[in-house]
Amino acid sequence: MLLRLCLLAFCSTQCASLSVAGNMLVEPRHSDEGVETANLSYGHAVILGIVEGITEYLPISSTGHLILTNAFLNLDENTPVRDAEGEWILVQEDLETSRPYTVGEAAYAYVIVIQAGAIAAVIMLYWQTILQILLGCVGKNPQGRKLAINLICAFIPAAIVGLLLDDWIEAKLGNNIRAVTGALIVGAVVMLIVEKWRKHRQKGADDPEDGPEIHDLSIHQSVMIGFFQCLAMWPGTSRSMATIVGGYLAGLSPKNAAEFSFLLGLITLSAASGYKMMTDGSQMIRALEIGPVIVGCLVAFISSALAVKWLVSYLSRRGLALFAWYRIILAITVLIVVGK
Numbered sequence: 403m404l405l406r407l408c409l410l411a412f413c414s415t416q417c418a419s420l421s422v423a424g425n426m427l428v429e430p431r432h433s434d435e436g437v438e439t440a441n442l443s444y445g446h447a448v449i450l451g452i453v454e455g456i457t458e459y460l461p462i463s464s465t466g467h468l469i470l471t472n473a474f475l476n477l478d479e480n481t482p483v484r485d486a487e488g489e490w491i492l493v494q495e496d497l498e499t500s501r502p503y504t505v506g507e508a509a510y511a512y513v514i515v516i517q518a519g520a521i522a523a524v525i526m527l528y529w530q531t532i533l534q535i536l537l538g539c540v541g542k543n544p545q546g547r548k549l550a551i552n553l554i555c556a557f558i559p560a561a562i563v564g565l566l567l568d569d570w571i572e573a574k575l576g577n578n579i580r581a582v583t584g585a586l587i588v589g590a591v592v593m594l595i596v597e598k599w600r601k602h603r604q605k606g607a608d609d610p611e612d613g614p615e616i617h618d619l620s621i622h623q624s625v626m627i628g629f630f631q632c633l634a635m636w637p638g639t640s641r642s643m644a645t646i647v648g649g650y651l652a653g654l655s656p657k658n659a660a661e662f663s664f665l666l667g668l669i670t671l672s673a674a675s676g677y678k679m680m681t682d683g684s685q686m687i688r689a690l691e692i693g694p695v696i697v698g699c700l701v702a703f704i705s706s707a708l709a710v711k712w713l714v715s716y717l718s719r720r721g722l723a724l725f726a727w728y729r730i731i732l733a734i735t736v737l738i739v740v741g742k
Contacts, residue, residue, distance in 0.1 A: 447694035451516060451701025456709045458520045458671075458702075459664060461593065461643030461725045465582050466732045470739060481505045483689040491688050508689040511682035515695065517675045519702030524664050527710055531665065549617040549665075552624040556645075556666050559628035563635065575637050579740050585638030586733035593726035596647050600656075600721065613655040616662045623652040631666065638733075641667060646722070656717035664710060 457464035482502035483491050491503035525532060531549070538546025575581045619627075630648030634641035642663050649659025687695060716724075 447698040448701050451698040452705050455702035455705030459710050461640050463638050463640040465637045485688040508686050511678050511686040514674050514678040516698040516702045517671045519699040520706040521671050522703050523706035545617045552619045555624040556628035557669050560631045563632045582638035583733040583736050585636050586729045589639050590726040590729040593722040597722040600650050613653050616658050660714050
C-alpha cells in the first residue's frame with residue numbers, strides 16, 4: 403500500500419513531465435515494411451539525463467524544460483516500437499487483445515527509471531543523514547527517528563491527494579501548455595514574495611542560518627510542508643519549489659529547507675522508479691535497449707549531484723529570486739517556442 407501511495411504521489415507531481423517526455427526520447431527510423439519505428443539514441447539519453455538530473459532538484463520545474471526539449475527534438479510519442487531484432491513489442495490489454503508498445507509509453511517508463519540516478523546522487527551526498535534515519539527507524543538514533551516521522555508526515559498529504567486526483571490531473575493538465583506556463587509564473591511570484599518575507603524576518607538576526615534543524619520540526623510544520631508539496635501536483639509548479647517555500651514558512655533556513663526537500667523527494671522517487679522498473683522495465687529495455695538507459699542514469703547521477711551541491715550553497719547566499727525570474731523567462735520562452 404505504501405508503495406502505491408508513493409507512486410501515486412510522484413505521478414501526480416510529475417504527470418506533465420512524463421507525458422511531455424514521451425515526445426523527446428527516441429529517434430524515428432523506417433522499417434523494411436515502411437512502418438515508422440523508433441529507438442533511443444545515446445545522444446538523446448545524455449540530453450534527457452542532463453535535463454532530468456538538473457531540473458529535478460532545482461526549483462524551476464522539470465516540465466517546462468521537457469516541453470522545450472520536446473520542441474527541439476521534434477519526436478512523435480505515438481510511434482510504435484520494435485525491439486533490436488525487429489519484433490513488435492506488444493502490450494497485453496486483456497486475455498484476448500494486445501496493442502503495440504509506443505514511444506510515449508517507453509518514454510514514460512524511461513523518465514521514471516532514470517530517476518535512479520538522481521536518487522543515487524542524494525544518497526551519496528546525504529548518506530550520513532540517511533543512516534541516521536535508518537538507525538532511528540530501529541530505535542537506535544532519536545534524531546533519526548524524529549526526522550523519519552517528519553518525512554512521513556510531510557509525505558502523507560501528497561500521497562492522499564495523489565490517490566484521489568491522479569487520474570483527473572493527468573487527463574486535464576498533463577499536456578496543457580497554458581496550465582504549465584501559468585504555474586511557472588504564479589510559482590515565480592510566490593517565490594519572490596516569500597523570499598522578500600524571509601529576508602525581512604532575518605533582518606537583525608545574528609545568524610542568517612538560524613532556525614530549527616529538520617529533525618526539530620513539529621508534526622504540524624511537517625504536515626504543512628506536505629500540503630505545499632500537494633501544490634506541485636499542478637504541472638509546472640515544481641515539487642522542489644513548493645517544498646522549499648513550505649520549509650521557509652516553517653522557519654527553516656534556506657539550507658535546511660533544501661535538504662528537507664531532497665530527503666522528502668527521495669521517498670517518492672525511490673518508490674516510483676522501483677515500481678516502474680518492476681512493471682514496465684522489460685518492455686522499456688526491449689524498446690530502448692539497456693545501454694542508453696544506463697547512460698541516462700549515469701548522466702542524471704552526475705548532473706543531479708552537481709545541481710544539489712550548488713543549490714544548497716547558492717540558496718544560503720542568495721535565496722530564491724534568481725530561480726523566480728528564470729521561471730518567468732522560461733514560461734515566456736515555452737509559449738513562444740510551442741506557439742500556444
